[in-house]
Each structure stands twice: as structure tokens, then as C-alpha cells.
Amino acid sequence: MIGPIGIAVLCALFAWWISTGAILLAVRVADRRKGDTHVKIVVLAIGLLVIGLWGYRESLTGIDVHSAYIAFFSALAVWGWIELAFLSGVITGPNRLPAPDKIPEWERFIRAWGTVAYHEILLVMVLAWMVYVGWGQENGVGLWTFIILYFARISAKLNLYFGVPRINTEFIPEKLKHLSSHFRQTPINSFFPIAVTVLTFAVACWIERVLSATAIADKVGFSLLAALSALALIEHWLMVVPLPDAKLWRWMLPAPNTLRKDIKSEDVHGL
Numbered sequence: 001m002i003g004p005i006g007i008a009v010l011c012a013l014f015a016w017w018i019s020t021g022a023i024l025l026a027v028r029v030a031d032r033r034k035g036d037t038h039v040k041i042v043v044l045a046i047g048l049l050v051i052g053l054w055g056y057r058e059s060l061t062g063i064d065v066h067s068a069y070i071a072f073f074s075a076l077a078v079w080g081w082i083e084l085a086f087l088s089g090v091i092t093g094p095n096r097l098p099a100p101d102k103i104p105e106w107e108r109f110i111r112a113w114g115t116v117a118y119h120e121i122l123l124v125m126v127l128a129w130m131v132y133v134g135w136g137q138e139n140g141v142g143l144w145t146f147i148i149l150y151f152a153r154i155s156a157k158l159n160l161y162f163g164v165p166r167i168n169t170e171f172i173p174e175k176l177k178h179l180s181s182h183f184r185q186t187p188i189n190s191f192f193p194i195a196v197t198v199l200t201f202a203v204a205c206w207i208e209r210v211l212s213a214t215a216i217a218d219k220v221g222f223s224l225l226a227a228l229s230a231l232a233l234i235e236h237w238l239m240v241v242p243l244p245d246a247k248l249w250r251w252m253l254p255a256p257n258t259l260r261k262d263i264k265s266e267d268v269h270g271l
Contacts, residue, residue, distance in 0.1 A: 004065065005210060008220045012227035015073065019080050021249045024171050027087045028253045031174045038088040038175065045084055052077030056130065060137035068221040071142030078126060079149050086119045089175025093117035098181035112161055112182040123150055141221040145228060148202070152232035155195040156239075162189035164239035170246045171253075188240060199233040 030037040055074030059067045085091040095114030127150055134143040163186030206226035213219045238245050
């Protein structure tokens with residue numbers, strides 16, 4: 001039988017898969033309907049943000065298995081809404097133009113930052129609030145869930161900016177087409193080994209905590225964090241290893257309005 005650790009790992013895997021698929025589906029539907037559908041979807045989904053913030057705060061003092069799951073899924077709900085707002089083109093940045101060819105590196109960086117500035121500022125604000133209310137509390141699962149998601153995403157974006165061999169463009173939303181021009185498709189950059197090493201170390205640390213914990217609630221919480229870190233690590237390696245990961249979600253999405261070649265892309269996974 002699958003014990004509490006196995007159940008936690010499976011829950012993390014399913015949450016990653018279904019949340020990514022749900023966000024991609026919502027954005028694809030909005031792309032097909034056009035108009036103000038993107039804004040409407042983000043506004044209608046704001047309850048996800050409210051519930052996530054409330055659940056995160058309420059779970060901080062819980063020390064049972066139930067509280068560990070509430071904290072984990074609450075942090076995912078907050079993250080999911082912010083990602084939906086970004087991929088819908090509602091909260092992105094002031095620059096919505098493609099990057100010109102042959103520009104200085106400093107200008108390229110400023111332009112790239114301008115495409116995601118508002119989104120990144122919002123993430124930092126939410127993370128700061130979570131740290132403020134959650135640091136030192138009994139249940140740190142929600143806080144560490146958001147921390148893992150945040151730094152894994154920053155790492156992924158930097159790798160896309162510096163250049164990686166494989167960049168999937170199949171799910172890039174219509175409102176974010178300009179992002180593809182700000183990334184590079186090149187051999188492995190010097191930052192990539194650092195990123196995967198840190199993520200591998202994080203996975204190992206969480207596994208060590210799982211093995212050393214005595215309380216079931218702690219084992220479950222650390223298992224959720226270990227699985228999430230492992231998924232972030234896998235997503236990084238998918239920038240290098242040519243595996244058909246898009247098949248995980250392609251079947252559940254309606255066809256896009258237009259077909260375009262896959263050259264470069266923003267990282268569109270929910271974790």
C-alpha cells in the first residue's frame with residue numbers, strides 16, 4: 001500500500017499537472033474568444049487568490065497532516081492566480097514589444113525586465129507578506145512552497161534569457177508572443193549548471209528531512225516540498241533534454257487560432 005509519503009508525492013505531482021493544465025486551458029480559451037476575455041477570466045478567478053491567502057494564514061499554526069496539505073495547496077492557489085494573470089497578459093510589464101536585433105546586452109536586459117516587471121514586483125510583494133506573517137510559525141509548508149516556486153521560476157527565466165538548447169513554444173499565449181524575442185536558443189549557458197546543482201541540493205535536503213522526521217505531519221510536509229523541488233529540477237532539465245513533455249497537456253487544450261513555428265518561448269509550466 002502507498003503510505004503517507006507516497007500519497008504526498010502523488011498529490012504534488014497531480015497538483016502540478018492539473019494546475020498547469022487548467023491555467024493553459026483558461027488562457028487558450030481566452031485567446032480563442034479574444035476581446036476582454038483575458039481580463040474577465042482573471043477577475044473571475046480572484047477567489048482563488050483570496051482563498052489561497054486565507055488558507056495560508058490559517059494553516060500557519062497547524063501541526064497535523066491536514067494543515068500541511070492546506071498550506072501546500074493554499075500557496076499553489078496564490079501562485080496559480082498570479083501565473084494566470086501573467087499568462088493572460090493582464091499583469092506583465094510596461095514593455096510589450098519584441099526585442100530589436102543587435103542591441104547592447106545592457107539594453108537587452110532592460111527590455112527583457114520590462115516585459116515582466118509588474119509580474120515580478122507582485123511576486124516579491126506576496127512573498128514578502130508570506131515571510132512576514134509566516135516566518136517562525138509552526139507550519140512552514142506554505143511558505144517554503146512559495147519560496148521554491150519563486151526561485152525556481154527566477155532560475156528558469158534567467159536560463160531562458162542566457163540561452164538553453166531546447167525551448168518549447170507550443171503553449172505561448174497570444175498576448176505574450178513578444179516574449180520569445182527576449183530569449184536565446186543556444187548551447188548550455190554557464191548559469192545552468194549552478195541552477196540544477198542548487199535544485200538537486202534542495203531535493204536532497206528535503207529528502208533528508210523526510211527521513212529524519214518522526215511526526216507523520218512533518219514527513220508529509222517535507223515530502224510535498226521534496227516532490228515540488230524535484231519537479232522544478234525536471235523542468236530545468238527539459239530545457240536541455242529533448243523529451244515530448246508538451247504531450248502532458250496538449251490533449252486537453254483546444255487548437256490555437258493560428259499555427260506558428262516553435263522557435264523560442266516563455267516557460268509556461270505552473271511550478
